Amino acid sequence: MRLRVLYFARLREALGTAEEALDLPDGIDTAGALVEWLRRRGGAWAVELGEGRAWRLAVNQDLAGPDNPLRDGDEVALFPPVTGG
Amino acid sequence: MKIAVQTEPFDLAAEVAALHRDNPKVGAVASFLGVTRDENDGHAIQGMRLEHYPGMTERALRRIAEEAMARWPLLDLTVIHRVGELKPTDPIVLVAVAAAHRGDAFAACEFIMDYLKTQAPFWKKETTAAGSRWVEARAADDAAAARWSDRPRGNG
Numbered sequence: 001m002r003l004r005v006l007y008f009a010r011l012r013e014a015l016g017t018a019e020e021a022l023d024l025p026d027g028i029d030t031a032g033a034l035v036e037w038l039r040r041r042g043g044a045w046a047v048e049l050g051e052g053r054a055w056r057l058a059v060n061q062d063l064a065g066p067d068n069p070l071r072d073g074d075e076v077a078l079f080p081p082v083t084g085g
Numbered sequence: 086m087k088i089a090v091q092t093e094p095f096d097l098a099a100e101v102a103a104l105h106r107d108n109p110k111v112g113a114v115a116s117f118l119g120v121t122r123d124e125n126d127g128h129a130i131q132g133m134r135l136e137h138y139p140g141m142t143e144r145a146l147r148r149i150a151e152e153a154m155a156r157w158p159l160l161d162l163t164v165i166h167r168v169g170e171l172k173p174t175d176p177i178v179l180v181a182v183a184a185a186h187r188g189d190a191f192a193a194c195e196f197i198m199d200y201l202k203t204q205a206p207f208w209k210k211e212t213t214a215a216g217s218r219w220v221e222a223r224a225a226d227d228a229a230a231a232r233w234s235d236r237p238r239g240n241g
Contacts, residue, residue, distance in 0.1 A: 009136055009208035010219040054222065061141035063204060077138060077206075081222030084135070084166060084207025085119050085178050085198060 001029070001072045005038075008079035011055065014048045024070075031057050032066025034076060054081050086154070086162055088146045090137060092169040095179055104161050104183040111160050115190035116181035117198050123173035125220070128213045132172040133220075138206035142166070149200040153182070156196065157189040164197060166207065196233055203230040 001024045012018050028037050035057065039049045049055060058077040059068050070076065087103075089095075097118055105111040123130050146164050153159060161183045171177060180197045184190040209220040 006138070008138055008206065009210070058138070058141055058206070061138070061144050063145075077141065079138070079206060080208060080219065082203065082206050083209045083220045083222050084137070084205050085202040085226075 001070065003034070003070065003073070004075045005034075006075065006077040008077065010080045011048055011078055014044050016044070029070055030066065031059055031064050031068040031070060031076065034070060035066070035078070038078075049078070055079065056081055086147075086150055087164070088143055088150060089163075089165045090139075090142050090146070090168060091165065092167060094167070094176065095165045097176070097179055097181075100163050100165065100179060101181050104163060104181055108160060108183070110185060111183045112185045113187040113190040114181055114183045115187065115194040116179065117194050118176055119178035119198075121171045121173050121175045121177055125211060128211070128215075130173060131212045131214070132170060133209050133211045134170055134217075135168045135177070136208045136210065137166075137168050141206050145205045146201065149197055149204060152200070153193045153197050157184065157193045159184050159189060159193055162193070162197070164201070166201070166205070168207070199226070199229045199233060202226040 003022045003024060005022055006019050007015050007017055028034055035049055039046050056079055057064055060075050097116065101114050101116055104114050121133060150162055150164055153162065159182055163181045165179045167177050180194050182190045182194045203226050210217050211220055
């Protein structure tokens with residue numbers, strides 16, 4: 001499954017990337033599984049997406065929970081809790 | 086309904102006038118103006134940069150506006166949020182809501198701001214004398230949105 005993954009704000013800076021195209025192995029088929037898979041990259045990925053860090057995710061530009069299923073071609077975004085207004 | 090995300094300033098008086106000028110059914114326009122302060126958490130703020138998620142931002146704001154239209158008998162509304170570089174005293178956000186009566190206009194205006202604060206993908210990075218830092222989300226904002234009985238999603 002191929003996804004586009006976007007990172008914003010503090011996460012973009014800490015992870016050193018704004019966007020990447022990912023080929024996911026079979027079995028990584030929910031937003032939560034994707035985050036767990038990214039965490040296994042270690043380093044800043046393990047820290048920023050790890051326990052005790054607050055983050056939010058969106059699938060196809062809607063806020064989503066970890067159980068949200070992923071499909072080929074989806075756009076997933078990871079970002080800190082929002083601070084607009 | 087007008088939803089805009091822009092770097093340029095906006096004209097509050099012109100936006101409010103546009104909501105009632107041609108509609109004699111409007112009896113109330115409630116507006117909220119958010120403005121950049123020069124202090125946050127005890128730090129002097131020299132300026133800030135507002136980042137957003139183009140595409141999702143407009144979609145999220147439209148969804149919040151539509152939810153407000155569904156909850157209250159509103160006649161029209163405008164949401165404008167600025168992005169990019171802002172300095173103290175610069176307006177950041179305008180929400181203006183037109184209804185027949187003030188109660189609906191006040192409530193919807195507050196609802197839209199509470200949801201915008203917790204659901205629209207904007208992030209502030211402040212510049213202080215010590216450097217720049219990302220603004221942390223406030224639990225009080227989640228609590229304010231939760232009053233309208235919705236829950237933020239994520240891991241904490």
